[in-house]
Amino acid sequence: MVQTNYSTPPTDWSQETLIAAADEEIPTIDYFSLFSDDPDRRSTALDCLSTACEHYGFFNLVNHGIPDGVIGGALRGIADFFEQTTVEEKSKYKKGDPRARILWDVRCHAGENREHLKLLARPTFHCPPNPPSFREALREYERRFHEVKMGLARAMSLILGHEESYIEKAFDLESGLDVAAMNRYPPNFQSKGTLGLAEHTDPGFIISLIQDTDGGLQILTHQGQWIDVHIPPNAILIQLGDQLEVLTNGKYKSHIHRVLVGDYRTRRISLGILHGPFVEQFVAPTSEFMDDAGSTAYRGMTYSDALQANGRYEIEVQSCIEQLRILPL
Numbered sequence: 001m002v003q004t005n006y007s008t009p010p011t012d013w014s015q016e017t018l019i020a021a022a023d024e025e026i027p028t029i030d031y032f033s034l035f036s037d038d039p040d041r042r043s044t045a046l047d048c049l050s051t052a053c054e055h056y057g058f059f060n061l062v063n064h065g066i067p068d069g070v071i072g073g074a075l076r077g078i079a080d081f082f083e084q085t086t087v088e089e090k091s092k093y094k095k096g097d098p099r100a101r102i103l104w105d106v107r108c109h110a111g112e113n114r115e116h117l118k119l120l121a122r123p124t125f126h127c128p129p130n131p132p133s134f135r136e137a138l139r140e141y142e143r144r145f146h147e148v149k150m151g152l153a154r155a156m157s158l159i160l161g162h163e164e165s166y167i168e169k170a171f172d173l174e175s176g177l178d179v180a181a182m183n184r185y186p187p188n189f190q191s192k193g194t195l196g197l198a199e200h201t202d203p204g205f206i207i208s209l210i211q212d213t214d215g216g217l218q219i220l221t222h223q224g225q226w227i228d229v230h231i232p233p234n235a236i237l238i239q240l241g242d243q244l245e246v247l248t249n250g251k252y253k254s255h256i257h258r259v260l261v262g263d264y265r266t267r268r269i270s271l272g273i274l275h276g277p278f279v280e281q282f283v284a285p286t287s288e289f290m291d292d293a294g295s296t297a298y299r300g301m302t303y304s305d306a307l308q309a310n311g312r313y314e315i316e317v318q319s320c321i322e323q324l325r326i327l328p329l
């Protein structure tokens, strides 16, 4: 994540700037149409995907084939974990061991108000054992979305002008590092300020996001405007990650987003999965996306090094896009 300074909130965030967000349309992509046998339908869907990736960097995915019950079950399981597990039990997962595969914390200050749980979902699935319904429900959703992710990688490879397996190979996606990041906002009734989560971008190929309550997430568009993100029930928000920005030399960009807590009486649960390349995969802009002089706007790094470039652990999945960007002289 960029600019996540937990002790000092950014100074220019007045109440007004936090609330002034435009109500803009979020592009919607129909997943099944991307693979339709009807060539017109398919080509229209791929065109829409191309516009969404290049001009927005995020979109709502519908008709993805994951049953409503699987999405609802995962969100209920997460709520059960946050509500039924004792603080003593959760505290076993506090940051300490760099090789930890599960991380839990609660933050309550002017720059961040949330309880969160992160766990390694792929290549191996790790999860607290209780409540038992949580593990199974999360695993089922994660398994289903893995297929959707591989499909999106194929469709995006095509709109980038490559063979279907281009992104899968460039990121070694079948061995990719997927981290599930679950949030509860606000964490309690002592929240301070209006920020649930400070502005940041996320690393990886894409980030998929589901929620149980609409409202709170805001995205800074490439045109520099904060917009409120509305995710229709059972749609999945897809955000492009930093490593896709690096691979495409900035043709597809990740974007800054943040979460507001606003009303302390409304609870919101979200599940973002950060779908990353294989940790040892070296990710650098490929020649097709360079200009005639062969110049690149990003430096290459393995995914593991990029995740640790800010001194963080892999499981924290923090962005280091600032270190990856080569600033023009």
Ligand SMILES: O=C(O)CCC(=O)C(=O)O
Binding pocket: 181, 183, 197, 202, 209, 216, 217, 257, 259, 270, 271, 272
């Ligand atoms: O809760 C949300 O809506 C977004 C969470 C997020 O951006 C993250 O965990 O990286």
Ligand SMILES: [Fe+2]
Binding pocket: 200, 201, 202, 257, 272
């Ligand atoms: Fe994020």
